Amino acid sequence: MEIIENLALGFSVALSPYTLMLAIVGCFLGTIIGALPGLGPSNGVAILIPLTFTLGLDATSALVLMTAVYYGAMYGGRISSILLNIPGDEPALMTTLDGYPMAKSGRAGDALVISGVASFVGAFLSTIGLMLLAPMLARVAYLFGPAEYFALYLLAFCTLGGMASNNQAKAAIASCIGLGIAMIGVDNNSGMPRLTGGNLHLMDGIDFLVAIVGLFAIAEVFFFIESHGKGSAIGVKLGKVRIPWPDILATKWTMLRASGVGFIAGILPGAGASLGSFLAYMSEKSIAGENAGFGTGVAKGIAAPEAGNNAAAGGALVPMLTLGVPGSGTTAVLLALLMTLNITPGPTLFTDRPEVVWGLIASLLIANIVLLLMNVPMVKIFVRVLQVPAWVLLPGVTMISFVGIYSLSGSYFDLLLMVAFGVLGYVLRKLDIPTVPVILGILLGGNMEDALRRAMVLSDGDVTFLFSTPIAIVLWLAAIAGFVAPMFLRSVLKKPQRITD
Amino acid sequence: MASDRIFGLVVLMAALAFIASATQIQTSFLADPVGPKTFPIMIGVVAAISSLVMIFRPDPDPEWPDKPTFGALFFAMLVLISYAYALKPLGFIIPTAITAGILSYQISPRPKPAVLSGIGLSVGLFILFKFALGLGLIAFPKFLIG
The missing domain is CATH 1.20.58 (Methane Monooxygenase Hydroxylase; Chain G, domain 1)
Structure with missing residues (x-):
């Protein structure tokens, strides 16, 4: 039983008092970050990465802390979705559809507990799925050569662009912006500077953390200035929180099914968490039928997207850890964290550094239980966090972003770049151009080019080498299908609109 | 309409400038079959094509602030x-x-x-x-x- 041995190794890492403390701190911070309107898992994790880096934690500790924050933010996101009707990130949108009506009808406490339990079920099952599937996929990943990796990166961009955006051309532009930025700096192969315009600051390239914090955190400030922080007041009352056992028991199959759907959606490179919660909600809606009242505040309508969302979060870790290809915005941020810590995700991670992988998995299991315990009885504390006004919160987030980036390099140039990325993020989001492909492009651009060049060195310039193995052909076909299919499925996959009061 | 067209035009300019400067990248004697220019040029071409799509098939305008x-x-x-x-x-x-x-x-x-x-x-x-x-x-x- 290799898994038991590996898990034992993982728990020996994760159960040391220091790591355990980090996991609990991470869960607490994560839930707060997720609950704050205007901060979601992606930008929450993003502004914390530079700070973790300067704290000088070792790789395992930093990873445990940040994944606890990640899982915590997924839990916390439901609080602002349900009480404020403000989704912290894209996948949380589905939770607002039934969560907010239920909260308005006076059952805010029930909605919070049901979603908390659903989050637990989804995250727990998908962590077990990750445990079983990731080592298997890691063995398959050994078969991947540069040609396969090139096709895989392409697949990630295509599905991400296809699924996550309403307009393929805009998604492609976003990917190109990211890839283009990744090209800036000294070329690894020839040692020559590229596209720096002679600017010495650009010789090292543009740090992906600067881009992430700018696009996610600084852009948010501009949006709040535009809206003057309106719409972030709690409109519903939270009474005494009890555990609604009948509702939880009635939704047990919904939670299990939604976890399965979410996990599978999460595994698809590039598709990720928003597809997971969307498919989970839609499939439960069609199983329950028209009379079930989805959209009016039913327990199943809360349990399905939450379980799906959290299962997808775990599923997204599978391609991220085994292949180095993230499945969502937040896993892209986690990939940035791994790269900052000098851990290269991929099949070798499982053999070379089992303590990192299994320590991470063990701490995910622990974090989950901590989060369930924290989120059900203590939910009132986190609800209080929602009352932090936007005019304190957003300036605070900006200052933390500045200090984080400043402490990385101590250069004003990175700060200027960060502001520029903030402006870019504002414009892109206004024009409905997705920002996640930009991040993915910056993160993967170098690897993608390396894969292409190595493939061409192996084949001595023969382009057909890129389609020469069955795996590569399947990946190319999937990439094309992932990019083209949504154009025809758009009417079927139409996302429900956010409900308004 | 107009905002997508303007942004598409900006991206087109940037893509062309990107391609132009990519052709100026120095190659070293340690050349591989692909070289340091090809991939940036590919990106530029994809961006230019996408920007043309954006110019000719724009989405409705977003709500810009006053x-x-x-x-x-x-x-x-x-x-x-x-x-x-x-x-x-x-x-x-x-x-x-x-x-x-x-x-x-x-x-x-x-x-x-x-x-x-x-x-x-x-x-x-x-x-x-x-x-x-x-x-x-x-x-x-x-x-x-x-």
Whole structure:
């Protein structure tokens, strides 16, 4: 039983008092970050990465802390979705559809507990799925050569662009912006500077953390200035929180099914968490039928997207850890964290550094239980966090972003770049151009080019080498299908609109 | 319509400029079959094609803010840029208090809470970063503390 041995190794890492403390701190911070309107898992994790880096934690500790924050933010996101009707990130949108009506009808406490339990079920099952599937996929990943990796990166961009955006051309532009930025700096192969315009600051390239914090955190400030922080007041009352056992028991199959759907959606490179919660909600809606009242505040309508969302979060870790290809915005941020810590995700991670992988998995299991315990009885504390006004919160987030980036390099140039990325993020989001492909492009651009060049060195310039193995052909076909299919499925996959009061 | 077309045009220009400068990349004697130029040129071409799609098949316009709000956004950007320049020479506390105060006022235009949140955030975050997280921040500029 290799898994038991590996898990034992993982728990020996994760159960040391220091790591355990980090996991609990991470869960607490994560839930707060997720609950704050205007901060979601992606930008929450993003502004914390530079700070973790300067704290000088070792790789395992930093990873445990940040994944606890990640899982915590997924839990916390439901609080602002349900009480404020403000989704912290894209996948949380589905939770607002039934969560907010239920909260308005006076059952805010029930909605919070049901979603908390659903989050637990989804995250727990998908962590077990990750445990079983990731080592298997890691063995398959050994078969991947540069040609396969090139096709895989392409697949990630295509599905991400296809699924996550309403307009393929805009998604492609976003990917190109990211890839283009990744090209800036000294070329690894020839040692020559590229596209720096002679600017010495650009010789090292543009740090992906600067881009992430700018696009996610600084852009948010501009949006709040535009809206003057309106719409972030709690409109519903939270009474005494009890555990609604009948509702939880009635939704047990919904939670299990939604976890399965979410996990599978999460595994698809590039598709990720928003597809997971969307498919989970839609499939439960069609199983329950028209009379079930989805959209009016039913327990199943809360349990399905939450379980799906959290299962997808775990599923997204599978391609991220085994292949180095993230499945969502937040896993892209986690990939940035791994790269900052000098851990290269991929099949070798499982053999070379089992303590990192299994320590991470063990701490995910622990974090989950901590989060369930924290989120059900203590939910009132986190609800209080929602009352932090936007005019304190957003300036605070900006200052933390500045200090984080400043402490990385101590250069004003990175700060200027960060502001520029903030402006870019504002414009892109206004024009409905997705920002996640930009991040993915910056993160993967170098690897993608390396894969292409190595493939061409192996084949001595023969382009057909890129389609020469069955795996590569399947990946190319999937990439094309992932990019083209949504154009025809758009009417079927139409996302429900956010409900308004 | 118009915003997508304008942005598409900007992207097209940028893509062409990107391709043009990619052709100027120096190749070294350690050449591989692909070389350092090909991939950037490929990106530029894909971006140019996508921008043409955006120009010829634009989406409906988003809701842009009105002129005063645009001014406010531009001002916020200027404030953040000057903050980036001020952080090193002027120390942490003073620029942070001013910047946080201005941003706070822009989100909710009430002077007193804005001043308080500016000062509170600046001092609070300084204590947090300096003493709890141990970052090497300087509180005040050198000429003030001698």
